[in-house]
Amino acid sequence: MTLDITDLKVTIGGKEILRGVDLSLQEGRVHGLAGESGSGKTMTGLAVLGLLPHGSRATGSIALGERELLTLPPKELNRVRGGEVAMVFQDPATSLHPMLTIGKQLTEHMRHHLGVDKREARRRAVELLGKVRIPGAEEAYGRFPHQFSGGMRQRVAIAIALACSPKVLIADEPTTALDVTVQAGVLRLLRGLCDELGLAVLLVTHDLGVMSAVADEVSVMKDGLVVETGARGQVLREPAHPYTRSLLDSLPDASPPDTEPAAGSDPAPAAGPVGPPAPAPRSEDS
Amino acid sequence: MTLLAIDDLVVEHRSPGRPIVRAVAGASLSVGPGEVVGLVGESGCGKSTLARAVCGLNPVTEGSITFDGQPVTPLGLRRRKLTGIQMVFQDPYASLNPRRRVGDQIADGLRTSGDTATAPADLLERVGLPRDFVSRHPHEFSGGQRQRIAIARALAARPRLLIGDEPISALDASAQSQVATLMRDLAVDSGAGLLFISHDLSVVRLIADRIAVMYLGRIVEVGNTAEVWANPRHPYTQALLRAIPKPDGMGVLPAELPGDVPDPADPPAGCRFNPRCPQVMDVCRDKEPDFGPVACWLHEPK
Numbered sequence: 001m002t003l004d005i006t007d008l009k010v011t012i013g014g015k016e017i018l019r020g021v022d023l024s025l026q027e028g029r030v031h032g033l034a035g036e037s038g039s040g041k042t043m044t045g046l047a048v049l050g051l052l053p054h055g056s057r058a059t060g061s062i063a064l065g066e067r068e069l070l071t072l073p074p075k076e077l078n079r080v081r082g083g084e085v086a087m088v089f090q091d092p093a094t095s096l097h098p099m100l101t102i103g104k105q106l107t108e109h110m111r112h113h114l115g116v117d118k119r120e121a122r123r124r125a126v127e128l129l130g131k132v133r134i135p136g137a138e139e140a141y142g143r144f145p146h147q148f149s150g151g152m153r154q155r156v157a158i159a160i161a162l163a164c165s166p167k168v169l170i171a172d173e174p175t176t177a178l179d180v181t182v183q184a185g186v187l188r189l190l191r192g193l194c195d196e197l198g199l200a201v202l203l204v205t206h207d208l209g210v211m212s213a214v215a216d217e218v219s220v221m222k223d224g225l226v227v228e229t230g231a232r233g234q235v236l237r238e239p240a241h242p243y244t245r246s247l248l249d250s251l252p253d254a255s256p257p258d259t260e261p262a263a264g265s266d267p268a269p270a271a272g273p274v275g276p277p278a279p280a281p282r283s284e285d286s
Numbered sequence: 287m288t289l290l291a292i293d294d295l296v297v298e299h300r301s302p303g304r305p306i307v308r309a310v311a312g313a314s315l316s317v318g319p320g321e322v323v324g325l326v327g328e329s330g331c332g333k334s335t336l337a338r339a340v341c342g343l344n345p346v347t348e349g350s351i352t353f354d355g356q357p358v359t360p361l362g363l364r365r366r367k368l369t370g371i372q373m374v375f376q377d378p379y380a381s382l383n384p385r386r387r388v389g390d391q392i393a394d395g396l397r398t399s400g401d402t403a404t405a406p407a408d409l410l411e412r413v414g415l416p417r418d419f420v421s422r423h424p425h426e427f428s429g430g431q432r433q434r435i436a437i438a439r440a441l442a443a444r445p446r447l448l449i450g451d452e453p454i455s456a457l458d459a460s461a462q463s464q465v466a467t468l469m470r471d472l473a474v475d476s477g478a479g480l481l482f483i484s485h486d487l488s489v490v491r492l493i494a495d496r497i498a499v500m501y502l503g504r505i506v507e508v509g510n511t512a513e514v515w516a517n518p519r520h521p522y523t524q525a526l527l528r529a530i531p532k533p534d535g536m537g538v539l540p541a542e543l544p545g546d547v548p549d550p551a552d553p554p555a556g557c558r559f560n561p562r563c564p565q566v567m568d569v570c571r572d573k574e575p576d577f578g579p580v581a582c583w584l585h586e587p588k
C-alpha cells in the first residue's frame with residue numbers, strides 16, 4: 001500500500017508550520033526526510049498518524065491507499081494507527097513504558113487490533129523479538145525496559161511498531177540517541193525488514209550519512225516546504241537545490257571542491273527555487 | 287608541561303546489593319595547556335565518570351589525578367580553592383538554574399575568580415549572544431543558546447582546564463558543530479586546556495588535537511586526531527570509524543560491530559575487547575594489554 005501526502009499544510013496557533021508538503025511512500029522503499037531542526041520533518045510524520053499537537057489545523061491530503069487519513073473519523077483512525085501505520089520514536093528510553101514488561105507492551109495493541117488470544121499474541125511477540133534479533137527472546141519477553149541497553153530498547157520499539165504488520169512505518173530519528181556501532185545494527189535491521197516485509201518506511205533524520213546508508217529516495221525540507229526530492233544518489237551527489245548543497249557542504253567530511261559553505265553565494269542551478277518539486281523520479285541507481 | 291595528568295585512574299561505583307562496578311579501570315591521560323583532547327567511546331564506557339572524577343565529583347578509588355602538580359581533591363561542602371577546572375554539562379536544560387537570571391549565574395563564576403573588571407554581558411558577547419540577554423531567564427533560550435550560557439558561566443571562573451561532558455549531545459544537529467567549535471576557540475584563546483567528551487566522532491574530529499578512545503573503562507588508543515582518523519590501529523577504533531555512515535549517496539550500510547558492550551561489573555578476562563574483536567588471538571584472552579598508545583597485542587611496543 002502506498003501513502004501519498006499532497007499539499008499538506010499545518011498551522012498551529014496561526015503559525016504555518018508546514019506550507020504544502022508533497023511526499024509519496026512506496027512499498028518496500030525507504031523514503032528519507034532530511035532538514036534542519038524546525039523545518040517540519042517531525043510534524044509531517046506526526047500528521048500522518050493524526051498525532052499533531054492540540055489546536056493545530058491540517059489541510060491538504062494524506063491518502064493511505066484509497067482512504068483519506070485527514071478526514072477519517074477518530075474511531076477509524078484508531079484502527080489505522082498502530083495497525084496499518086506505525087511509528088518509532090527518537091528516544092527508546094522515553095517511548096517505552098518503564099513499568100510494563102516489554103511482553104505486555106508488545107501484545108497489548110496486537111490483541112486490540114488483531115483480536116488474537118493471549119497465547120497466540122505471546123507466540124507472535126516472541127517471534128518478533130527474534131526477528132529484531134534480541135538474544136534470548138523467551139526470557140526477554142518478561143523483562144522490563146530498564147533491563148535492556150539503548151540499542152536493544154530501540155529494537156524492542158521497532159518490534160512493537162511491527163507487531164500488527166503495518167504497511168507503513170514512520171521512523172522519527174530512530175538512531176539519533178544511539179552510539180554509532182549500535183546505529184549500524186539498527187539501520188541494517190530497518191533496511192532488512194523493509195526489504196523482507198515490503199514496508200513503506202518514512203525515515204526522518206538530520207543525519208545525511210544515515211540517509212545515504214538506507215534511503216532509496218530522499219526529500220529535503222526547509223521551512224515547512226520540500227525543496228528537493230529525488231533518488232538518493234542524485235540528491236546526495238548532485239543536489240539541484242542550493243539548500244541541499246549547503247547542507248552537504250557543511251558536513252565535516254565535505255570533500256575538497258568547495259571549501260567554503262558559501263551562504264547564499266552559490267551560483268544557483270537552473271532548476272529548483274522553492275516550490276513543490278516535480279514528481280520524484282522513481283529510478284534506482286544502484 | 288602537562289596541565290592535567292591522570293595516572294592509572296580507577297573509579298568504582300558501589301551500590302548496596304549490587305556488585306561493584308569498575309566504571310574506570312586503570313585509565314591514563316594527559317592534557318596540556320591550550321590543548322584540545324577528545325575522549326570518545328560508546329555509552330557506558332566510563333567516559334563521563336572519568337570527567338566527573340577529574341572535577342572531584344566522583345571519589346577516586348585508585349590512581350591519581352594531578353592538576354598543575356596538585357592532586358585533585360573530592361568536592362565537598364566547603365569552599366573550594368581549586369577553581370581552575372570548570373565543567374560544561376550535557377544537558378543545558380538541567381545545568382542552569384531556572385529561577386535565576388543568566389547574568390547572575392555568570393556573575394557567580396566571575397566572583398569565584400575574583401574578577402571585578404569583567405561584566406557578565408562581556409562574557410555573553412564572547413559566546414556570541416547579545417549583551418542585553420543578561421536579564422533574561424534560562425527558559426527564554428533555545429538549547430544551543432543555553433549551552434552557550436553554560437559555557438560563558440564556566441569561562442567566567444577563568445579556568446585553566448575546561449571539561450565538556452557530552453556538551454553537544456542534547457543540542458540540535460545544526461547547533462552541534464557551532465557550539466563545539468566555539469568551545470574550542472574560547473579555550474584555546476584563553477590558553478586553557480579542553481577535555482572534550484563525546485560519542486560523536488565526527489565532531490571530535492573537527493575540534494580535537496588529540497583523540498583518546500575509551501572502551502569499558504580503559505583507554506585503548508591515544509593519538510593525534512588526523513593520524514587516528516586516517517590510520518586507526520586498535521581494532522575497536524577501526525570498528526568505531528567503520529560504523530559511521532558516509533553521506534556519499536552510495537547506499538552502503540555501515541559495518542556492524544557484533545555484540546554488546548559487556549557488563550562493566552563483570553569484564554571479560556584478558557583484553558576487554560576480545561569477545562567482540564575480529565582479530566582476536568590466544569594471548570588476548572589471557573593477558574590484558576596494559577601499554578600505550580595502542581593497548582592491543584597487535585601493536586605491542588618492542
